[in-house]
Amino acid sequence: MKARVESWGAWVRFGDDAPQAPVDLRGALVAIDREGARTLGLDGGPGWMISDTANGGARRPLEAHVAVTSRCAAGCTxxxxxxxxxxxxVARTSIEQTLDTLAHEGVFTVAFGGGEPLVRDDLGELADEVRARKMTPVVTTSGLGMTEARARSLRSFAQVNVSYDGAGADYASVRGFDGASHAERAIEMLIAAGVRVGVNVVLTRDTFxxxxxxxxxxxxxGAVEAQLLRYKPAGRAASLDYLVRRLSREQALGFGATLRRLVTSLREATPPLSLRIDCALVCFLSTDESLMxxxxxxxxxxxxxxxxGGYLEAVRADGxxxxxxxxPTVDQAALRAFVAAPPEPCASCPLRKVCRCGCRIVAGFAEGRGADARPFALAPDPECxxxxxHRGAS
Known part of the structure; x- marks a missing residue:
């Protein structure tokens, strides 16, 4: 068990010593209140002598996305x-120094990315370095370059996520090259090696x-989990082409209903597939009455x-x-102030505390802040x- 004490209680990641519960808690990251933390032998010290809201809602990263390379031959559009x-x-010593810092800060999960992480021969060893610091390693790959030997070398990862946006033409329409067969073969090799596999699925108007x-x-x-990702206007996607690739207004309006149907069908399948959505998709639930x-x-x-800048942070290849x-690097104080007191319609939205006003990258692109390669705006997500x-009515 690994725990990080907070003013309100603690974050706890259970290992094989997880307590008995209606659901399997092994490997789960769980938020528990002060009373529950005390039953696990945790002590918040003087911080638990005051109100659990006295810290003003400050959040510290639970997960860090760490780029280990900027190399990739795929050329995704x-x-x-x-x-x-x-x-x-990225130099091995630099990565290890970053891991030391993240461990000291109480991060639970380190997600390696790139570029294409598989270009590194020491990727499996980097997973061992993460575990040595009592954190959980995961990685995302296109699967290009995967071999049976490479798959076996990745067994230290808690999960390997393979980018898989659809079979055949669907994959090519999202990424610009026909890589579906490579992704499928990588999934098969990883599973044969005993590695837990998930898939990352980027959503576009054509493939949705x-x-x-x-x-x-x-x-x-054989994937056990799928993460749905919103197509975002960053990097090579920060162009007018984004406007025809993003989900349509009708698809966004119906996303909540679509998600509920998928969750039900995949949960009842044998074997089941668990479904997650990325942070930028949460705002699409804002008009679904059953979820709201x-x-x-x-x-x-x-x-x-x-x-x-809250439960999530990233370390780029340049450090x-x-x-x-x-x-990009932003004013964290300004970001926290915006989320704490957003304008309408976010201010009165029942999902506000969960959604946190949508995606800042999409908002920045819509406001035309393209001078920065990764625009960022403190404004409501216009595609929510x-x-x-609200804007149509006003």
Whole structure:
């Protein structure tokens, strides 16, 4: 068990020593109140002598996204890092220093990315370095370059996520090259090596109608989890082409209903496939009445909106620390102030505490702040259905 004490209680990641519960808590990251923390032998010291809201809602990172290279030969048309075959690998010593810092800060999960992490021969060893510091390593890969030997070398990762946006033409329409077969083969090799596999699925207007088929294919391949990702206007995707690739207004309005149907069908399948959504998709739930009425349940289920600079941080290949993988360095105080007191319609939204006003990258692109390669704006997400309806009415 690993724990990090907070003013309100503690974050706890259970190991094989997890207590008996209606659900399997092994490997789970759980927020518990002060009373629950005390039953686990945790002590908040003087910080627990005052109100649990006295810290003003400050959040510290639970997860860090760490780029280990800027090299990648895939050339994806929407690459948010603008990675190329001529990029550079981050020095091993620099990565280890970063891991030391993250461990000291109480981070629980380190997610390696790039570029393409598989270009590094020491990727499996880096996972061992994360575990040696009592953190959990995960990694995302396109699967290009995967071999049976490489798959076996990745067994120290708690999970390897393979980018898989659909079979055949769907994959190519999202990434600009026909890599679906490479991704599927990588999934098969990882599973054969005993590695837990998830898939990352980027949603676009053209492929969204076949999302159910994509997820079913991933489930049959052996993936145990799928993470749905919003297409974001960053890196090579920060162009006018983004406007025809993003989800349509109708798709955004119906996203909540689509998500509920998928969760039900995949949970009842044998074997099941668990479904997660990234922070930028949470705002698309803002007009779904069944979800809006139970915002607290969403939060307890681990669904969070924009956590840039809060529960999430990123370390770029150049060593720069940013609020998220898509963002530049920003004024953290200004970001916290915006989230604490946003304008309408976010101010009165029942999902406000969960959603946190949508995606800052999308908001920045809409406001035309393109001088920075990764625009960022303290404004409501204009593609949020609630925001779009509000602006249309006004």
């Amino acid at each position: 929407g690459c948010y890092q603008d990675a190329t075959p001529h990029g550079t690998d 109608p076949r999302l159910a088929e994509t997820l079913e294919r991933a489930r049959l391949l 009425s139970n915002a607290a349940h969403l939060e307890r289920s681990g669904i969070f909106g924009c956590e840039a 720069q620390r940013t609020p998220c993988s898509f963002a 259905p609630r925001v779009a309806l």
